[in-house]
Amino acid sequence: MRRRLRTAVLATAVSAALLGASAPPAPLGIGDPLYPYLGNPGYDVTSYDLSLTYPGDNTTPLRAVTTIDARTTEPLERVNLDFTHGTVDSVTVDGRPASFTTVGEDLVVTPRTPLPARHRMRITVRHTSDPRDVKGREGGWVRTEDGLALANQADAAHTVFPCNDHPADKALFTFRITVPQGYTAVANGLPVGTTRSGATRTWTYRTRHPMATELAQVSIGRSAVLHRPGPHGLPLRDVVPAEDRTALEPWLAKTPGQIAWMESKVGRYPFETYGLIAAAAQTGFELETQTISLFEEHLFTNPDYPAWYVESVMVHELAHQWFGDSVTPRTWSDLWLNEGHATWYEALYAEEKAHRPLEERMKAAYGASDLWRRDGGPPARPKPSAPGKKVGIFRPNVYDGAALVLYALRQEIGRPAFERLERAWVREHRDANAGTADFVRLASTIAGRDLSGFFHDWLYGATTPPMPGHPDWKPTPADQPATTAGHTGSTERTLRP
Template identity: 75%
Template structure:
């Protein structure tokens, strides 16, 4: 998910995960003000955005980011700002007098554009950069921002750094990476990432991608990592803690690395040992794992969610140590985050309204795994979801047209309508076109959109091609209707309205 509040199955024989432990406690514990310091006081400019229906001010027009190089220096105190340098290489797609970056929680010390100092100012959640001269369209753009990165959340901010018991991790969904580093913070502009993290001796730093070596100097170690595939900003991950990195091998020789609190490595090993077989199971459903490595990051934090950060999924350690959670339930949540590596990471949403493609598919494979490995029938879960679907649509909107977030709570877009509600639409699709066509669609979808972005319209077009007939009316009802359509093959299924349930 984004901030994935690991959803309990709709039939819910398992205890649901507590949701009251979200980042609200941290938000209330220590609020600080955003501090973006402008140089030479140019006209502050205005916040821009690419017009996303759910987050209209995030993302920026006029350029396409090719790569980020992020350098963080951690002092050993997770309530103190990190010093940071963000380097962005991009290509202008329009003539620019100013360049807007998304950035809203730190102090900017200096900005350079193409090697020359540039003026800068804050405007809403934007850092507005004014280069010494106008930038023509179609030219390389090199931006260096020296800044701080504050792990203490400001009031009404959601996401960014997560403070753990022994350090930090990241949770940048939805569109919260700009609370950590300047960026074009929208999943439609994916880019390559390199990380350099400096921390005192005794700490271990891990990030997305593969390690590129370490350098020790003056009682600190600098850890470098580089991803081999483009990534959305929301999927960036940096872990700093007193951790051990455990290594094993997955299918086809895939490097699997897990990051765990050192004192808990023995207790967590039985869970971690399941990952290679889970990867093999997913590959049997949709094809080859799409990235260069995978693993789990076990955070000593109470977040209330799990998160599919690319190549290194973030989990609460308590998910694996709380005896109330059945084994099958924990494993299905592991598969939920793993399946996101295909659905949401390799194939990213073009807009946040396409979120159902991420969460619906992850929920689908979570449920399918529980059916095949733990005898938890998919049909039973889908029937229960159908009964709730009208209520979910009333509360959160239909799957492909979700209602906007609550003010100051971006992760509130992650409602049941985009989890089990969206998986229900996929179940209806399989009922409508048959299992063979559905399974071909799933494999083709992640193949043709590998390392890219895709929309609901793209999925509808591909599904129609796989089925050999126009499915636009089917999807219009299932993805955009206020009421849940009849389930193909199950005319007896009923969905209760919120009013009916209230009066029951």
């Protein structure tokens, strides 16, 4: 069952203008604590059909058609979509031309007649999608040496296509990507087919599971697509610069074993396929786009990175397929559930495969935790980003700081109960949204006692509670500079979300 953010959607001040016929068009949102103007109230998207035509260079906007199928949850005289950095040519609602305007980062659509509640609507937007650098833009299109890729986290999908750009509204996706001959296009999900027309080729992909907009991926380049079987016949495919396929193969060949390792910890892989994109671009991050994670090629070719580190980064993004992609946060304040779990399995893999002690990393994180809470807020209540720094919520407090919470939980309830909790979490919330309160409830049920007080202190406290089983661990005083915390072994340098 797909869960939706209903009460919060309709109760927020930013949605107050939703139904007023005389009110001028205004940017709306669902009131997310960190990104209040992301998402839009009044409807639930069921699917996106995104057609993109790549001209063969990164200096010309792509021609695009986005079709959104959705169900209204309230009567609507206008429909707000998140969209910016593109030009809109036309909009239709249920096949009829609709008027539209842009306000802030919203595209506000006015159909010819108001839409009743529980109406199944189809909105088609003809527009451009601009890959060129725009001052102040973070995320969206990533320009590579031979094409493009996407990095939409946390709030950049709407710089690429019109959408309801909040993880609380997951939907199915179809991608139709037209490229010149010599280019290869890959997107989330499985290939449906290809067609040729003159000097172009159109590649079509479709997801089998609902997906948040921030996890959408489109890779265009002079690429090789490498196929291999994964556990229980899972089809794997990697996208790499064609000339580098031989050099990258030893790293890519590790994926089946890493999936098997993750399945031994939390259960069966949740999607229809998996693979890596090795992008020829300097991004400084990796990203867990659903079914095909984005990596900068440099991670695999830089000899300064030890093998255990590279593999643990690969596992971090793989773990996100369960934690963040399949089980998607209800609000961005629930980010610790994504990054804390991915960091946890990254560190656990390094311990089991490369003898990098988890306890040492957690002790170092404990020492830094008060400083992280001071600078970024506690794990489940991160401070908003500074103006112009929309990805600023990705701080150490939601990486190693959140993994530290999981370590404390395992210390508190014991390893067997903790491992049951992990499996139950991804099983019960598969393909859905879940938040911190859901995790606390499930942990309490499995532990057989109320853990709300424990979680309140660890997730929301200004200072770090005592670590169960380690009374000798001491945090660095919070009045000292953050640099005194030292390095915890986090892959933060390379990891983006």
